[in-house]
Structure formats: C-alpha cells, structure tokens
Amino acid sequence: MTEVDASSAAALNRARRINSTDLFCLLLLAAVAARFIFSGELSQPAVQAWTTVFVAICVQAAPFVALGIMVSTAIAVLVPTTFFARVMPDRQFLAVPLAGLAGGVLPGCECGSVPIAASLARRGVRPGPAVAFLLSAPAINPVVLVATAVAFPGHPGVVVARFVASLALSLVVGWLWGLSGRPLPTRNRRGHEHGSGPRWQRATSTAGHDLAQTLGLLIVGAASAATLNVTFPRAWLDHVAGHLLSGILAMAVLAVVLAICSESDAFIAAGLTQFSLTARLVFMVVGPAVDVKLIAMQTGTFGRSFAIRFAPLTWIAAVCTATCTGWLLL
C-alpha cells in the first residue's frame, strides 16, 4: 500500500466511525451523569469501601509501576539486542540462579516486575531466567525483607525462611520453564518496533505504550482484589486455622484473592496469629508470585495461554517450597 492510499483510507475511516477521542469524551460525560443519577447507590457502605480499596491499590502501586516502566524503557532503548545473550551464561542451569539473585537488587513490588521481565525477554533473555527474575524481584528485595523483620520481631527465622523459600521458588519455576522449552511471549511487539528516529522519541512512545498497558492491567487486578476484599468471608479462616494442612491451603488461597503488595503482606501475616508460622510463610511466598492482580497483568502482557499454565504451576511450587522451608527452618 502506498503512502497516499494509506492516508486516504485513514481519512475515510475517520469520517465513517466514532474515533476514540469522541468515545473518550462520551465516557467522561456518562461518568459525571452517573454520579448524580446513582448518588444513593454510591453512598452504600460496601460500594464506598470497594471504591476506597480500589483507589488505594491503584494509588499505592502507581509509583512502583512508574519505576518499573522507567527501568523497562531504559532496557528497551539503551541495552543493545545482543547484550544479554553475550553477558548471560549460555546454559540456563546457570543463568536461572543469576537472574533470580539479580531480582533481589531491585526495590519494588510485584506490579513493577512484570513490565521489566517483559522487556528483558524482548531483549533476548531466555524464558527460564526471565521467569526467575519475574518471581524473585518482588519477593526477596531488601525492602520486603526489612518489612518482614519489622513485622515479626523476635522471629529472625521468618526472614531467612522467606528469602530461602522465595528464591527456591524462582529457581524451581525458572528451571522448569526453561526445560519445557516454552517461550515467554511478549505481545504488542509491533508497537515497540514502531518507534524509529531519535532515541528519546523511541523511549517516549515505548514508555507511553507500556504505561497505558501496565496501568490498565493493574486496574483490572485492583478491581478484582477490591471485590474480594469487600466480599470475602473472614469467619471461615478461624475454622480452618487449627489444622496444619488446611491452614496452609487456606493461607495459599487467601494470598491469591487478597492480592496485597509484597511490602505489606508480612504485617497481615503477622496479624493472622491463629495460623501456624509455616502457614503464614506460605502466605508470604505465594502472594508476590501469584495473585489476582498479577494474573491479570501477566495475562495482558504474556498472553492467556502463558497465564493458564504459569499461575497454577507457580502456585503449587510456591506452596511446596514454602511448606518444606517452614518445616526445615521454623
């Protein structure tokens, strides 16, 4: 198609259908109208609590998403395509632990690590190491470990156990994913190769694209986490807490549905005193690896077929590594 054809087709399209800017204005107007029409429904305590929790998760995660986008944009723009292929060891057996430990350097929570892992994969880091980084970055960084130490005073073993279990999880899943030979598909590749011209121009379009996508996915996750936060019955926790096995499974499910940031989950775990220390360790290992917010973000970033395999595999591996670590260390 020539340039002239393309532009006349685009002009025709513009004239024929509603473009996104029109829709944008309509949506805004509808929202303002809804505020007045549904003011009674909006002042229900449950609706208000939902909205507060939803906004809180979005606002709290926004700086971490921004940091993640900055790092991933820098990787996309500054790092040459062949860099990681040269630097990383050839054998995934060695590359996975290297990537897992590298994740511990980045102070952030899980929302920022998804775009970074995607940009690593685009720059030629192989699936195994990229997955190991994705799992270890939110779980074993210094901020999270210090928060855990503060939440569990007098139990230094919990900090050690959390580090060991989360690192083991990232290695096990990284190796398994590497062995399976499955790729780490990154969608919207076309958009990233769109940017030509000066480096800063490429950086801004990559950043804008990644930011809109990551925030959009975070918002899906925040909405489901807020829904579960407001509707999830807490009373049954007391019934299952007494038994070791059901306690562990209950905490593993709770970590997925509550989707609490990895920097504060230790405080929640510390408060759930009816559960054993091992069950609470499971909560802290599963949370940064699999939760409703992360599943939404991974589905959007890596595709549905990735998320369908990755989430259950990680959940089972997390429960196993955390239970074994708890049994050995706590």
Add this chain to the structure above:
Amino acid sequence: MVAVVNARTQAYLILLFGGALVRLAAGNALLRYVRPVARPWVLLAGIGMVVLAVVLLAKAHQSRGSAGSTGGSSFGVPTGWLLLAPVIAIVVVAPPALGSFSANRESSPVAASAAVHKDFAGLTGLAPHRLGLFDFTTRVLWDSARTVSGTDVTLTGFVLSQRNDGFVLARLVITCCAADARPVEVFVRNSTHPPEDAWVAVTGRYAGTDKARPTFPVLAASVVLPVNQPVNPYD
C-alpha cells in the same frame, strides 16, 4: 475496532491519570488511601506521567500536522481505556476513608501481633496524654512498665458499636494502603452513646482488659467530645 485507543487519546488518558495522582498528592485526600510516607512518590509518579503525556501529545500533534496520516499512531492498547476508572473514582466519586464497615469485617485483632516495640518510651508532658489507639493497646498488652496505668489519656477514633455500659472505639491501622487496613479497638465505659461512625476524642483512665477478650482494653472515660475526622484517618 473502536476499542483501539489512538495515540492522542492514550496520551490524554495518561495525562488524566497522572493529573489525578498529582491532585491527590497535593491535598489531604491522599491520606484516605495510603500512608503519608507515600506522598512524595505518588507526586513524582504523577508529575512523570503528566510530562510524558505532554510530550506524547506534542508528538501526536506534530505527526498529524506533517504527514496527515494516523498510521504511526495506531498502536494504542485497548486496556488504556481502563485508566479512566480510577480517575473517575478519584475525581467524581471521591470515596471516603474506610470506617466501621471495614472494621466490622476484619476479625483479626491487631493487638495480638503487635509486639513491635519492646521498650516503650515513658509518657512525657502533662496528663491527659494524647495517644494513638494502636500505641495505647500495645502499651496495655506489652509494656512491662505499665506507662498507661494511673494517668489520664486521650484517644481519638470512631464509634464502632454500642453496648449497654458504653461503646467500642476503633481506629483502622494501615501499613501500606487502605487494602490492608485492620482495626484496633478499645471499649469505652461511659454513659454517653455517640452515634455509630461518629468521630470522638475520649479522655479517661485505663481500667483493665475485657473479661471475655483479654486483648481488649477498657477505658473508664470521664470526657467524651465529638471531633472532626482527623487529617490522617488511620493510625
């Protein structure tokens, strides 16, 4: 497909989201959702998004002016639309701080796990001492020096529920954001019955713990004053 966001709309969406963050971080409404320490980071993230959006808008404007083609801007992602949801929630709905609805739902008492401070500083200044509910409860449970016994203290919180001989005063504690809020509760023995969810400042003396729940401190109150919701509604 109408769901595809063009480059200009995507830039506007980022601008709105960043603007909403800046607006929140510039005022006290931010404290309904996150802790005060998050303020500079939310502000920086918001400013960064606004700057990025302005650059993208300028670029979209330029490319439209020069080539007259939308080809270079058709890469928008449909999830970009979702950015409107929190913007509408922040600007149009402006949800209040969590209150008794959440305090009633969360059953885990924070006090049982609160051995964060082993050494408590002595109370200085003249009585009544202003204490947070969390501070008061942890002192009651963990302070061997009993710094809260035999002196007047003032606690500020909201009324969670009524009982025959008083009411339950509560405050939510957050460690990261409102999603992890948990209640601290104190039973106030007094003849007044302020309405549920009302904010009050209660002055009185520590009077042991509840017989049925040993982690539940009792305050024998002499003064119960209605107050405005504090700037930071959480403890």
